[in-house]
Amino acid sequence: MSNTIEYPKFAVVGHPNKGKSSIVSALSHDSSVQIGDTPGTTQVKRSFPLKVDNKIVYELFDTPGFQRARQILAWLNEHKPSSADKRVDVVKAFIAEHRENPRFRDEIELLEPIVEGAGIIYVVDASKPYGPEYEIEMEILRWCGQPSMAILNLIGDEDYREEWKRALGQYFRLVRTFNPMRAKFNDHIELLEAMAHLNEEWTKSIKVAIDVLKKLHRQKIEQTIDVVVDYIIKSLSFVYKQKIKNKDATTEEKERAKERYKAQLIKNEKQLEREIESIWQHLGVKKEKEDLALDNIGLFSKQSASIFGLSQKELIVTGASAGAIGGLGIDLALGGGTMFLASLIGGAVGGVGAMMGFDNLYEMRVMGQKFGKKELSIGPMKNINFPYILLGRSLYYAYMISNRSHAKRDTLELKDDGFLLEDIFDAESRKKLEKLHTKLRAGDNPTDSMVEEYKDIVLKNYLAFVEAD
Amino acid sequence: MQTKNLNLSIKSYFDMSQLLQKYRGSHKENRELALQEERLQKAPVKLLLKWLDKNLYRVTTELNSKKYLEYLSSFNSALGLFSFVFGFLVGVGLLSYSGESPVNIVYYLLIVVFMPLFSMFVSLLSIIFPGKVGNFFTMLFPLHWIEKLVKAIAFRNKMDEFEIPFSSKFTKIFFIERVQLFSLIFSIGILISLVVMVVATDIAFGWSTTLQISVDAFHKFINYIGIWWAKIFPSAIPSLELIDMSHYFRLGAKVDNSMVENADKLGAWWKFLAMSTLFYSIILRFLFWLFTKELLHKQLEKEFLSLDGVSKILKEFNRPFVSTVAPKPERHLDIKKSTKERITPKKKEEYSTLLGWNYSIDEIKLINDATGVVVENMLEVGGSNSFTQDSGIANSLKGKVILYVKSWEPPTMDFIDFLEMVIDNSAVTKIEIYPLGTVGKYYKSNPKDIAVWERKIDTLKSDKVWIIDNE
Ligand SMILES: Nc1nc2c(ncn2[C@@H]2O[C@H](COP(=O)(O)OP(=O)(O)O)[C@@H](O)[C@H]2O)c(=O)[nH]1
Ligand SMILES: [Mg+2]
Secondary structure (H helix, E strand, O other): OOOOOOOOEEEEEEOOOOOHHHHHHHHHOOOOOOOOOOOOOOOOOEEEEEEEOOEEEEEEEEOOOOOOHHHHHHHHHHOOOOOHHHHHHHHHHHHHHHOOOHHHHHHHHHHHHHHOOOEEEEEEEOOOOOOOOHHHHHHHHHHHOOOEEEEEEOOOOOOOHHHHHHHHOOOOOEEEEOOOOOOOHHHHHHHHHHHHOOOHHHHHHHHHHHHHHHHHHHHHHHHHHHHHHHHHHHHHOOOEEEEEOOOOOOHHHHHHHHHHHHHHHHHHHHHHHHHHHHHOOOOOOOEOOOOOOOOOHHHHOHHHHHHHOOOHHHHHHHHHHOOOOHHHOOOHHHHHHHHHHHHHHHHHHOOOHHHOOHHHOEEEEEEEOHHHOEEEEEEEEOOOOHHHHHHHHHHHHHHHHHOOOOOOOOOEOOOOOOOOHHHHOOHHHHHHHHHHHHHHHOOOOOOHHHHHHHHHHHHHHHHHHHHHO | OOOHHHOOOHHHHHHHHHHHHHOOOOHHHHHHHHHHOHHHOOOHHHHHHHHHHHHHHHOOOOOHHHHHHHHHHHHHHHHHHHHHHHHHHHHHHHHOOOOOOOEEHHHHHHHHHHHHHHHHHHHHHHHHOOHHHHHHHHOOOHHHHHHHHHHHHHHHHHHHOOOOOOOHHHHHHHHHHHHHHHHHHHHHHHHHHHHHHHHHOOOOEEEOOOOOOOHHHHHHHHHHHHHHOOOOOHHHOOOHHHHHHOEOOOOOOOOOHHHHHOHHHHOOHHHHHHHHHHHHHHHHHHHHHHHHHHHHHHHHHHHHHOOOOHHHHHHHHHOOOEEOOOOOOOOOOOOOOOOOOOEEEOOOOOOOEEEEEOOOHHHHHHHHHHHOOOOOEEEEEOOOOOHHHHHHHHHHOOEEEEEEEEOOOOOOHHHHHHHHHHHHOOOEEEEEEEEEOOHHHOOOOOHHHHHHHHHHHHOOOOOOEEEEEOO
16 A cells, blocks of 8 residues: 555544544544534544554544535546546645635545545444435545445434445445444444454554553443442441530531531532543533432432332341341241341331431431540441442442443433342342441441452442443 | 652652642653653652652642651751760769779670660560550650650640651651660760760779679670670770779778779770770661661651552553543534524425425425425436536526425535525525425424524525425
8 A cells, every 4th residue: 555654544534414523522532522413513634543652553533524525526537547546646636736725625624634544434324315415425535545434323213224235335345333322332342343454454553452442441440440439438437526515416416417427428429420420531421400310319318229229128138148137037048938027127227218217327426525525426327228329329320421422412311220239249249248338337447458358349240240231 | 860859758758648638640641750761660669759759849838748857857956966965974974983983884884785785675676566565665765755755845736737647657667766866876975975084084994793793704794795896906805904903892992002003004994995885886776777777768668658649640650541532622613593584484385496406306206295396397406416517507597496405414515505606696586495304204304404404504694595494
């Protein structure tokens, strides 16, 4: 090939408003790209390099769409060379001759990276019917003589992929469906694998890129679990202290302390959310204000408990097998048959539903202090389900953010979506977690090894969960 | 490039712990630093110190290390001076020769040989045994109590403002290290007092104990003490004769005449005493001090590396930084709303011509069945037409024209070029653009798509052009 470059480049091209910027935004995890339903939002080509320590592995270009394709093809045909291998020179000549012409600015931005050696990624919206007018664009791209593939995006709710495939097959060796809004990490990797096959010389670099991205993805998951577990331990062992005037705390003082205690836990959760967003490069994602499941009060709501916590039965089984509520003498052998008994004990351990009275579940104590001053202390939370609620809510949030496409500009919708802790943690892991929870509830200082163990359990289970997903 | 900043010190430890409360750097910045300092890649502590050096300016409040080091240096100089003066006075006290009874070298040896040996032994125990046992040994040091006193009085308020980030283990080793240093200074005081006394006064040395020790045994004992320098400096080992001569009995006996006569000979002891001081109190102590200093450094390094936040930075030093986003920010386009209402409902109207942009005649006929538009003259535009063909059509039009377009395809500049030619044709009185949906949607278009067309057409500022909304 005439244009040998040290790393592969790809220009994402196509008609306006077919999702070029969305695809680039999703692939590059860049949520700052302007995406809009007005054609021409992308005015100049923009580079999105994948860099490892400032070394470029590959480079993606977002480009404006074709605007005057017909006029360009006419010019090219007028200057037809004697042999096909000279066609790219004609395209170059077109660019050189029209560089100062504002009429062809968009096309020049689009064609320039291609004649400089970039592979072509041609994007169409296959939810709309095919039309022969597209052949003009494809013909121009063919003049460039670069390796190329087509991506079928489905913006609307119809599906015309079959007719598109027939037409695109004439021009492109590879045709793939890729939805930038819904694509998850594995879809990205599959797309990159397809891109690797466009040109033998690029295969190695793309393989490196895939490797780098997989490692990065794994690191992000690990980082997420780290912050989630740090948060859970911080919140579970949190004790709020407040000086009081008299020997006993007044109701008012108690109420205020309760409010402060809760406020701190809510603050911790908000901070965790920001940390997760920052790990996944989703800072500033818009959230539904009145989202019941994950709002401020939600943390302490019955609803949150029933969505994110363990079910009453699971709670009892877990608690009993970990010895946390063993003193109650549940006969596990009876298994599911003890639901009546279980519901009774549920009351005692503070399970889901009616048992979610948080008021009685954090220990409130008045302690003597030096110089006769008294102190009111609240915490740590005694509710046996509370750790699971924290875990469920934070893993759900992490899951939603980590799977959110960077092409999305809409508000993040947080519904429960049947995200069950029971699906993530097996009984054995829950038992191990419960043992750690028991220690934290007792007010033990979390040691490094406890934190490590907690992280290991959560990471192992979460990874298995997302891999099966 | 081994600048002084790259040595771990109490100051850097303090500064690091203060900086980490405020700033931990991004992966990108941290990794860049690690790559710049390639030579330091295998030396995490040095790399961290480089990082500290680069970022310390971010702490804008007074450095805690400054306060602490001020405290420490005043504490150290006070105690250092005290130790020296104390040592000197102890020396003078021990060496005072009243002219009546000679200076008892046994006392002197207790202070310069046995006390250091004992104190170093206790220090060692205190290092070896962790926790309570070790703390018990530290309590044997007077310095422990002096420090407690000093802290309680003078520096209490100053130091309460921030937390001292050291662990108790570090504090213990630090304390022991200081004990060695002050003992060393104390011993230097003694040595100087010995020199001064020997030069300025005339001292008669003698030895006496309550225990029954023969001259021979004492001679042996003295030789043990002096074993280290016997070879290189034999004159600093007292002879049997001298030992015998200087034996005196405190009880009953006055200073014996022969002793008075031989006072100058008895003075020969001083060399031995000076060597004992030098060896046990100074050289040995100095070596032990270096040893505790090294221990202290090791502990400091350990605690430095386990400061909250350090492991994150170290990880980032070693992890390649991967960037996928656009390095240059985008100049966002503001999208203006259209200024004028350009929508007209579909009416039964007479058109001179029907144009289908990117539609074939067959498709136009099918659409007409659905829309109920009846026009005699139907033409394809766009699509496979050449630009010249289209401009010919634009110039031949007249009267009211209806133009079918695919609503989901936003208007391209190619379309706008054509439309402008039609607008420029004065024979055309009105152009109604009809954006259609797909067949699957029975040609009904999406309001969002209509809005896109409306905005684009609005930029042409022509009163001839209207958009038909089929709602
Ligand atoms: N629902 C949906 N909308 C999409 C998808 N891809 C693009 N869009 C929307 O289509 C419009 C144009 O997208 P954009 O990426 O700016 O297209 P470009 O002009 O080709 O860069 C935007 O409003 C996007 O939100 C998709 O896969 N699904
Ligand atoms: Mg765009």
